[in-house]
Amino acid sequence: QKEVEQNSGPLSVPEGAIASLNCTYSDRGSQSFFWYRQYSGKSPELIMSIYSNGDKEDGRFTAQLNKASQYVSLLIRDSQPSDSATYLCAVPLNSGYALNFGKGTSLLVTP
Amino acid sequence: EPEVTQTPSHQVTQMGQEVILRCVPISNHLYFYWYRQILGQKVEFLVSFYNNEISEKSEIFDDQFSVERPDGSNFTLKIRSTKLEDSAMYFCASEAAGASTDTQYFGPGTRLTVL
Numbered sequence: 001q002k003e004v005e006q007n008s009g010p011l012s013v014p015e016g017a018i019a020s021l022n023c024t025y026s027d028r029g030s031q032s033f034f035w036y037r038q039y040s041g042k043s044p045e046l047i048m049s050i051y052s053n054g055d056k057e058d059g060r061f062t063a064q065l066n067k068a069s070q071y072v073s074l075l076i077r078d079s080q081p082s083d084s085a086t087y088l089c090a091v092p093l094n095s096g097y098a099l100n101f102g103k104g105t106s107l108l109v110t111p
Numbered sequence: 112e113p114e115v116t117q118t119p120s121h122q123v124t125q126m127g128q129e130v131i132l133r134c135v136p137i138s139n140h141l142y143f144y145w146y147r148q149i150l151g152q153k154v155e156f157l158v159s160f161y162n163n164e165i166s167e168k169s170e171i172f173d174d175q176f177s178v179e180r181p182d183g184s185n186f187t188l189k190i191r192s193t194k195l196e197d198s199a200m201y202f203c204a205s206e207a208a209g210a211s212t213d214t215q216y217f218g219p220g221t222r223l224t225v226l
C-alpha cells in the first residue's frame with residue numbers, strides 16, 4: 001500500500017511568518033509531487049509541482065524535495081490569513097497518473 | 112480561463128436509487144478522473160478515463176460504479192444503487208496529456224447525500 005503521510009495539524013502561524021508543511025511518501029520510485037490547497041467545502045487547487053531534488057520557488061511558495069529521504073515540503077513565506085486552508089500533498093499512484101493524496105495539513109494564519 | 116464544471120452542485124437521493132454525476136472537462140484535455148472525498152477524510156481516486164475507456168481504477172470503483180463519455184463534452188459517473196456510505200463530495204478532474212508531470216484541474220465538486 002503506497003502511503004502519503006502528512007501531519008493533520010492544525011498548524012497555527014502568525015501573519016507574516018513562514019509556514020512549513022511536510023509530507024513523506026512510501027514509494028521510492030515516485031517521480032513527481034504536487035501540493036494542492038483546499039479551502040473548506042471547495043475543490044483542490046494546484047499550488048506547486050516539483051520533480052527534481054532541491055528547491056522550487058513560485059512567488060511566496062517554495063517546494064522542497066529530497067528523494068533520498070522520501071520527503072517533500074512546502075514553505076509559505078509572509079503568510080496571510082487568506083492562506084488558511086488545508087494543504088494536500090499528492091503523488092501519482094502506481095505507474096499511471098491518478099493521484100494519491102495525503103490527508104492534508106490544516107493551516108491557520110492568525111492576524 | 113478554462114475550467115472544469117460539474118452538475119449538480121448538490122444531489123440528495125434515497126438509498127438504493129441511481130444517480131448520475133456530470134462533468135464537463137476542459138475542452139482540449141484528454142484524460143479525465145473521478146475522485147471522492149468523504150467528509151473529514153482524504154481525497155480518494157476512483158477512476159481514470161482516456162480514449163473512451165477506463166485506464167485505471169481503484170478498489171473503491173466496483174460494479175456499482177460506471178463512467179461514460181456520452182458525447183464530446185460530458186463525462187459522467189453513474190452510481191447504480193446508492194448506499195449510505197456513498198455520501199461524499201465527488202470531484203471530476205481533467206488533464207491535458209496524461210503525463211506524470213501534468214496538472215490535473217479539479218471541478219468544484221458534487222456533494223452527494225444518500226438518505
